[in-house]
Amino acid sequence: MIRAVSRASVVVCTLLAAACGTNPTQQVSPAVYSPAHRTAADAAREFFNIRSKAEQPIPFPHKTHIAKKAVCTDCHESVEKGPIAGIPSVKTCMICHSQIATDKPLIKEVTAYADKGVEIPWQRVYGFTHESHVRFNHAPHIRAKVDCAACHGDLAQQTVAERSVDHTMGFCVNCHTAKKAPNDCLTCHY
Amino acid sequence: MSRWGLVIDLDRCTGCQACVVACKHENNLPFSTPETADVGRLMTWIQLVAADLPGRPMPSSLPLMCQQCDRPPCTDVCPTSATYLNPEGIVAQIYPRCIGCRYCTNACPYAVKIFNWTEPEWPESMAGMRNPDVSARPKGVVEKCTFCHHRLIAARERARVAGRELAPEDYVPACVQICPAEAMTFGDLSDPHSDVAALASGPRAFRWMEELGTQPKVVYLREGE
Numbered sequence: 001m002i003r004a005v006s007r008a009s010v011v012v013c014t015l016l017a018a019a020c021g022t023n024p025t026q027q028v029s030p031a032v033y034s035p036a037h038r039t040a041a042d043a044a045r046e047f048f049n050i051r052s053k054a055e056q057p058i059p060f061p062h063k064t065h066i067a068k069k070a071v072c073t074d075c076h077e078s079v080e081k082g083p084i085a086g087i088p089s090v091k092t093c094m095i096c097h098s099q100i101a102t103d104k105p106l107i108k109e110v111t112a113y114a115d116k117g118v119e120i121p122w123q124r125v126y127g128f129t130h131e132s133h134v135r136f137n138h139a140p141h142i143r144a145k146v147d148c149a150a151c152h153g154d155l156a157q158q159t160v161a162e163r164s165v166d167h168t169m170g171f172c173v174n175c176h177t178a179k180k181a182p183n184d185c186l187t188c189h190y
Numbered sequence: 191m192s193r194w195g196l197v198i199d200l201d202r203c204t205g206c207q208a209c210v211v212a213c214k215h216e217n218n219l220p221f222s223t224p225e226t227a228d229v230g231r232l233m234t235w236i237q238l239v240a241a242d243l244p245g246r247p248m249p250s251s252l253p254l255m256c257q258q259c260d261r262p263p264c265t266d267v268c269p270t271s272a273t274y275l276n277p278e279g280i281v282a283q284i285y286p287r288c289i290g291c292r293y294c295t296n297a298c299p300y301a302v303k304i305f306n307w308t309e310p311e312w313p314e315s316m317a318g319m320r321n322p323d324v325s326a327r328p329k330g331v332v333e334k335c336t337f338c339h340h341r342l343i344a345a346r347e348r349a350r351v352a353g354r355e356l357a358p359e360d361y362v363p364a365c366v367q368i369c370p371a372e373a374m375t376f377g378d379l380s381d382p383h384s385d386v387a388a389l390a391s392g393p394r395a396f397r398w399m400e401e402l403g404t405q406p407k408v409v410y411l412r413e414g415e
Contacts, residue, residue, distance in 0.1 A: 131286065131328070132286055133284075133285050133286050133325045137347065139347070140347065140350065143350070184276050184277060184282075185274070185282055185284045185287075186282045186339055186343075187343070189285070190325065190336070190339055190340050190343070
């Protein structure tokens, strides 16, 4: 109930802020709405957790690859080594697809990218906003035997990867508390 | 649990300000102009201040950064817990939590917490030279020296990958690393065998404005003794 009231009050404040912004006599155009949000709309979107869906240039089917016994680290190679798991290069696709299923229309698209020597413009599915100042390192989580699915959902059931798990601070903190990992703010925010 | 501390030997310090430059570069501090400095909005986490020390005929130049107090006045007044004393004794500043009220900048007796009056800007030629390990602070938040905490996180991760304990030489802030006069010593005050612990309990050690009871973890060593 309190949550609903607070959300409603935020909506009212947002509308008020938006109304002020449209006032033609007011020449002040604030570059930032708050330290964390550039505009009032950005703040409202983050509050209600509305994020644009990643549109992939090629609908990559995770399900098909996992069914054929491919594992995450085959393509997301740097996940065990450092902060970024890595979106695979088109060259990684061609290791297999120069031989396998070359006649399928989607694979022909992949081959076309490889022939042109350009990377496929994959869109990021997860990731934190710049304003949240969150720094995440994959490697220590893999060492701590956190399953990929814990944060990314069961990709074996997904075709194109979707944001199936909400990476809120509560989500991170709950797991850190349960596993007795550091919960100091400076661990992630710097 | 470590308790990080810094010892600055004023007898060795030449006032060259290499630490100031190193800090600005390491922590992505934007440039300031004489005009911004004139109105007290100089963006720097460490600066040399003229300090009248007992027994010295001339004011000494004192490299002054966040003193990482054990009883920090700034954390007491923060309404959002954006600044707090972390378990390792570093006074943290969490930018997404900071609402920019500037209570802490006023509470700090050392005046080493600075407020971002503008969005940070760099010349275009410096676009690729910024440190990716440190976030740029947006307009409207307070920032301060963190003892280069990002270096601690990186060092700890390297040590874990190598399967060993964190060694004293793994983690030093940028100012300590650059100091050409080797006036600065950094380390774990809770380790009785560390250099900082020995120097901090030596006869020349004093803490700046220690009469305020802030219990700083930056320790200065007197000159001329």
